[in-house]
Amino acid sequence: MNKFFRYKSLQSLRSILTAGGVIVLLFSASYVLAADPDTMAKALAHLDDEWSKAAVAKDVDRVASFYAENAIAYPPNEPMAIGRTAAKKVWASYFADPTFSISWKTLHSGVSTSGDLGFTAGTYEDSFKGPDGKLVKEKGKYVCTWRKEKDGTWKAIHDIWNLDSK
Numbered sequence: 001m002n003k004f005f006r007y008k009s010l011q012s013l014r015s016i017l018t019a020g021g022v023i024v025l026l027f028s029a030s031y032v033l034a035a036d037p038d039t040m041a042k043a044l045a046h047l048d049d050e051w052s053k054a055a056v057a058k059d060v061d062r063v064a065s066f067y068a069e070n071a072i073a074y075p076p077n078e079p080m081a082i083g084r085t086a087a088k089k090v091w092a093s094y095f096a097d098p099t100f101s102i103s104w105k106t107l108h109s110g111v112s113t114s115g116d117l118g119f120t121a122g123t124y125e126d127s128f129k130g131p132d133g134k135l136v137k138e139k140g141k142y143v144c145t146w147r148k149e150k151d152g153t154w155k156a157i158h159d160i161w162n163l164d165s166k
Contacts, residue, residue: 103126
């Protein structure tokens, strides 16, 4: 009978430890989620900076890779580009001009408390030779909405930029 009580005590101990472990895990997860939006916002800003570097290098495939498959890009003075392939065509048309250059700087970023949506916003500068052969320099601003994908990567889902006319 002594073995029976030891066995039952061992089972009870395992149950208590398992339940305690689950409780600790839940509290840890809620703490991480509470602290995580700031960390994720910084990660999004870094990702946006990497995207700018790809654009500076005129790497159209890498630039397009930042978009979700169903993303919508809103380029200035052009129709919406619906889908990653359409967004890639917009960027390819820019990069086809050897005088074109662009870069942007993330000034603001944030992530929802649920951790699945975020945004980046900032300013950009581009330049190219105009029809008259003179260098055109433009400044503007942008806002990009990001979604965290099932695999944990962030992809741009809405990307809009426009010129400062003054």
